[in-house]
Amino acid sequence: MKVAKFGGSSVASAEQIKKVAAIVTADSERKIIVVSAPGKRSSEDTKVTDLLITLGETYLQEGEAEAELQAVVARYEDIAKGLNLGQDIVATIEADLRERLAFDRNRPESLMDLIKASGEDNNAKLIAAYFQSIGLKATYLNPQDAGLLVSNEPGNAQVLPEAFEQLAKLRGSEEIIVFPGFFGYSEDGTLVTFPRGGSDITGSILAAGTKADLYENFTDVDSVFAANPNVVDNPVKIKKMTYREMRELSYAGFSVFHDEALIPAFRNRIPVCVKNTNNPSSSGTMIISEREYFLSPVIGIAADKGFATLYVRKYLMNREIGFGRRLLQILEDEGLSYEHIPSGIDDTSVILRQGQLTSAIEERIVDRIRKELAVDDVNIERDFAMVMIVGEGMHNTVGVSARATAALARANVNIEMINQGSSEVSLVLGIHSEDADRAVRELYHEFFSGADETIE
Numbered sequence: 001m002k003v004a005k006f007g008g009s010s011v012a013s014a015e016q017i018k019k020v021a022a023i024v025t026a027d028s029e030r031k032i033i034v035v036s037a038p039g040k041r042s043s044e045d046t047k048v049t050d051l052l053i054t055l056g057e058t059y060l061q062e063g064e065a066e067a068e069l070q071a072v073v074a075r076y077e078d079i080a081k082g083l084n085l086g087q088d089i090v091a092t093i094e095a096d097l098r099e100r101l102a103f104d105r106n107r108p109e110s111l112m113d114l115i116k117a118s119g120e121d122n123n124a125k126l127i128a129a130y131f132q133s134i135g136l137k138a139t140y141l142n143p144q145d146a147g148l149l150v151s152n153e154p155g156n157a158q159v160l161p162e163a164f165e166q167l168a169k170l171r172g173s174e175e176i177i178v179f180p181g182f183f184g185y186s187e188d189g190t191l192v193t194f195p196r197g198g199s200d201i202t203g204s205i206l207a208a209g210t211k212a213d214l215y216e217n218f219t220d221v222d223s224v225f226a227a228n229p230n231v232v233d234n235p236v237k238i239k240k241m242t243y244r245e246m247r248e249l250s251y252a253g254f255s256v257f258h259d260e261a262l263i264p265a266f267r268n269r270i271p272v273c274v275k276n277t278n279n280p281s282s283s284g285t286m287i288i289s290e291r292e293y294f295l296s297p298v299i300g301i302a303a304d305k306g307f308a309t310l311y312v313r314k315y316l317m318n319r320e321i322g323f324g325r326r327l328l329q330i331l332e333d334e335g336l337s338y339e340h341i342p343s344g345i346d347d348t349s350v351i352l353r354q355g356q357l358t359s360a361i362e363e364r365i366v367d368r369i370r371k372e373l374a375v376d377d378v379n380i381e382r383d384f385a386m387v388m389i390v391g392e393g394m395h396n397t398v399g400v401s402a403r404a405t406a407a408l409a410r411a412n413v414n415i416e417m418i419n420q421g422s423s424e425v426s427l428v429l430g431i432h433s434e435d436a437d438r439a440v441r442e443l444y445h446e447f448f449s450g451a452d453e454t455i456e
């Protein structure tokens, strides 16, 4: 039995949904179909999830958002028409959106989650109706009825262990289950969404819960490439990679698969296959526990922007017991998470995602660090990128960092931070954001020039 997830680009229009139906029909093992909200039909288009966020925010600010609501309804109307589904389903979707907007405005975060999740929920209902209309035995299933229990962290849910036991019951279903991605329910029955891109997470949870033989992730590219195809022209295709390699690369910017989606599949040893809805006969990329890596120590190069560095200097920091704990406590008090902490004898840097740092938070932490830790210097710098070089073969290959730093020197990219060692499979280089694309291209050239079109 297979769980197949179809991303926003795969369900963006009637034409795309017809391809999904053909893929589902072609293999009777594809029993659980996880769908996203309609995504972009072209590069200038807007994802339904983004339309829904505008709808929710406008409604919360102005108490009314008719034009924004109609923009969402129009997307479904267009799809329903192209699938010959009639007006009823469109009317049901419009009524559903109005009902969601009537939710308690004093709980804005939960209201936003309810609205955001309608994108996948209504699309799953529409796709199930289409499958039935072409004679497939298919049924829509709501995550609450399925027992997809998650933590109550709006926009940032995590699956609860109890969910897997509930979801196991879906194995053996006679009918094809059409399941909306991106959200679950907390124990008190509140709808909570996963982080953006989280339908990948739903698919992985369902594959783990039902002990599927394979989790297929259908998207709009033939495979995972060794570098972002929007940055490097025609990067090599990765045929096989390990869970660890994929997790590191997706964390570091390979948006093709959500980094949090690897864990449920990994823990249950469910192989993951990334495939193309527009070219399903292409074999795609297999993500598995182990691979042979004698051909190339490096499998991929990713970069992600939007990091800030909190720099702290104090003479004899190395001898001050509890300094690190007190520094991190200040960050914890502000609800900040951090990504890396490279440190020296008298100084340390904490690297954080800068989206969490408002100017008020920044002012408070700098002030507290100065007063409570009596430091010689503290400052925050923004607009850093983290470049990650990943590969299982790296830890026992001599010279990978030397090649990487030489390549960046050639491209005139200044390295602000290097972090190697904590993870056995990656090397992280902190650079200025404006250098990120140039750095990725140069590193790609260093490690992949002359490589075959596909790497094992």
Ligand SMILES: Nc1ncnc2c1ncn2[C@@H]1O[C@H](COP(=O)(O)OP(=O)(O)O)[C@@H](O)[C@H]1O
Pocket (backbone or CB within 6 Å): 006, 007, 008, 009, 010, 036, 039, 197, 218, 219, 220, 221, 223, 224, 225, 226, 227, 228, 229, 230, 253, 254, 255, 256, 257
């Ligand atoms: N290394 C990579 N390999 C493949 N695709 C990548 C990579 N890095 C970034 N991407 C981008 O990820 C996109 C697919 O992810 P996404 O837009 O989330 O798809 P979906 O609509 O299926 O959820 C690709 O179109 C590609 O532009």
Ligand SMILES: N[C@@H](CC(=O)OP(=O)(O)O)C(=O)O
Pocket (backbone or CB within 6 Å): 006, 007, 008, 009, 036, 037, 039, 047, 049, 050, 119, 181, 182, 195, 196, 197, 198, 199, 200
């Ligand atoms: N629709 C949600 C969840 C998701 O996973 O979408 P996609 O499959 O289009 O990345 C989002 O845009 O975040």
